[in-house]
Amino acid sequence: MQSAIVLGGGMVGVGTALHLQRRGWSVTLVDRREPGRETSYGNAGIIQSEAVRPYPMPRDFATLARIAMGRTNDVRYRLASLPQHAGPLLRYWWHSTPERHREATLAWARLIAHATAEHDTLIREAHADNLIRRAGFRILYRDPAALAAATAIAEENQRDFGVKFRVLNGSELAKAEPILRDDLPGAIHWLEPWTVSDPGGLVSAYAGLFERLGGTLLRGDAQTLTETRSGWSVDTASGRIDAAHVVVTLGPWSPDLLQKFGYRIPLVRKRGYHMHYQGGRSLDLPLVDTAMGYAMAPMAKGIRITTGAELTSPDAPATPIQLGHAEAAARGLLDIGSRVEPEPWFGTRPCSIDMLPVLGPVPTHRGLWVNFGHGHQGFTLGPATGKLLAEMMNGEAPAVDTSPYRIDRF
Template identity: 45%
Template sequence: MKYDVAVLGAGMVGVCVAIHLLQQGRSVLLMDRNDAGEETSYGNAGLLQQEAVRPYEFPHEPSVLLPAAFNLRLDVRYHLTALPKLIQPLWSYFRHCSPRRYESIAQEYGHIINMTLACHQELISAAGAEQLIRKVGWISLYRTAKGRHKGLRTLDAYTRQGVNFKVLNGDELAEIEPAIKGHHAGGVHWQDPWIAGHPGQLVKAYTNLFKQLGGVFVQGDAGSLKRSHQQSWQLRDHQDTLLEVDEIVIALGPWSAEITARFGYRPPMFFKRGYHMHYQYPAGQPRLTRAVQDSEKGYMMTPMDAGLRICTGAELGLRDTPSTPVQIDRAEAIARKLIPLGERLDAEPWRGARPCIPDMKPIIGPLPGAPGLWCAFGHGHQGFTMGPATGKLLAAMMTGQTTDIDMSGFRAERFKKP
């Protein structure tokens, strides 16, 4: 069985790359070890973040770094045993967050983010998935005047990059989200983002669109990839069927570097692990209508179809070491004092790994020294948001068309082969 392209990984990024390649007239095979949308794209806050034009910065303030060093913060923790492998990429991450470098990166990053909602809307409409989307934005909540003042200091940069938001005082916050208990200093309502009430189902809806357009989805092991004698590529699915393709797109999220390493390319990827848990909506109690970030504590709450989802910040560790869901337990205890929150609905917290690159930009483009191999990974916190834009841009690159934005800053060559 012969295809023009095989896309490895059926998360948001891989599925969207596959759709856009189909729309460019390529025959496309989409492969994942599981069903679509059941890995990293499943476990997120469900936000399509048009406002996320400024990637997550490495903090420089001693008031943040010191408690983080002692693992006292809720928003970020680390595994001591992982530090030997984390020191180099974290130091590079820290250096890329110097003011001059960061502003340049934010401009490049923002160009992709600005494409996201329009690209998602095209796929949502084509897939008939409007019922999965709520266009209500989300809220950064500030408990104290000090926290609010610190948060509002960043807004000028967002204004310069065209982000729409409304600053809320305490009364306005209480009016827009009556489920929040007590009186707080206020917040920011980010007005552009959308919420997917079931992130995994949105990926599955896009996958169904891919199939309707003529794409083929199979379950298989990306590790079966090898060169054939005819200079094409070979894969095997779970039925041991031999599949031959001319080009390969690696969109395996946190597993991508395992494949690229076989061809001499080892990007400096590190992982921000995250957890989530669903909770019942208490009967007769008000519910959140938007996602709310408890900004001074460091966790997110999103009203989902399956219940209220609490998502944690970053746990710096190795991808596959056992779960240590300290953050979800602490976040739950805090959230119970903030909103009506019912019983846990999941047997155990879900855990995933965000695939992060020290310069905060994904790797999109050809794999150096391996003709026919292409990269689409390293999106950090924003793979769910950036998937359709990544698909459109990479499909244009692979078919020799002019891309909507300059892609030179996202190419793999920016990290040298060892």
């Protein structure tokens, strides 16, 4: 029986572990915390089948100037932290040209096409359907011109990729979400994405399935990973464990571990914040407020507001300025109630410089594999890329061409 250690208990790690387990592998999942407590916990809870294009970096001067001057809420930066972000951001900007973005979109859309199908299987087997709603989500536009431009892009996505949407004018939006202010231009309702009332809970449900099927969950420190004559070993709370293969699914911490083995993988690390609110009125479906750079979603703990990207140091203290602006903007739309937690949650999204995940074998080290760098879509894509990696590790022909995701492309 083949053996593997999967390092990282987020959606990507749990999805990878389950797909290896399906192929008869003996799998141990190792994390410093319980599964689903880091980046996979803090998102807006949307399995985004409509996200057929990865997020490029803005290239027009007006948008970049607004970001630089702090006039947009979707991106914020700490000046003292910019030197450590400069290199990855420049490469991200280079990869965001229209022609390079088109190439990335082809590779990205192949992954997104498998997202809901792979989740669907795990949801049913994990008995987690109570966490899922299959009714899509809405993107609000406060300016008619912005709505028209977004509609044109949506029509292009529908033509090229078959994604389904509906444009809501102001009165239709008011009927769909009667608790919202009634003077808004409208929204796009993406019809096919699924929403999750407890993102961390879904990862936990998948991890529970993994354990029921014979998998082992252990607490441990990924930085203790060492190569041995027969494979790999790592220290855990239950002692040292060994396996022939190891998979690095540590999200934003993956490059730190891979440096030990001679690899320097550039990532754009985007911090995000969230907070829950109770006591007001709840939305029917998640709503993304593009003009103000945040999303709000009805969840088990109340309405969750999630922010855009903050470029800061990994160990920098919380500076939830974006959350404050988002909260004020949300209160201008509806009564969200009062804050539930005393302090906001925050975590880091790992975004590769070319907008594609890093997936596959590490060619210089036998039995070392990687699966990280999904940008804003690790929660959506974890089971899909987990299956692809398991196919590669098991000697099967992957469902899609995996060459765009190889680690040695950088």
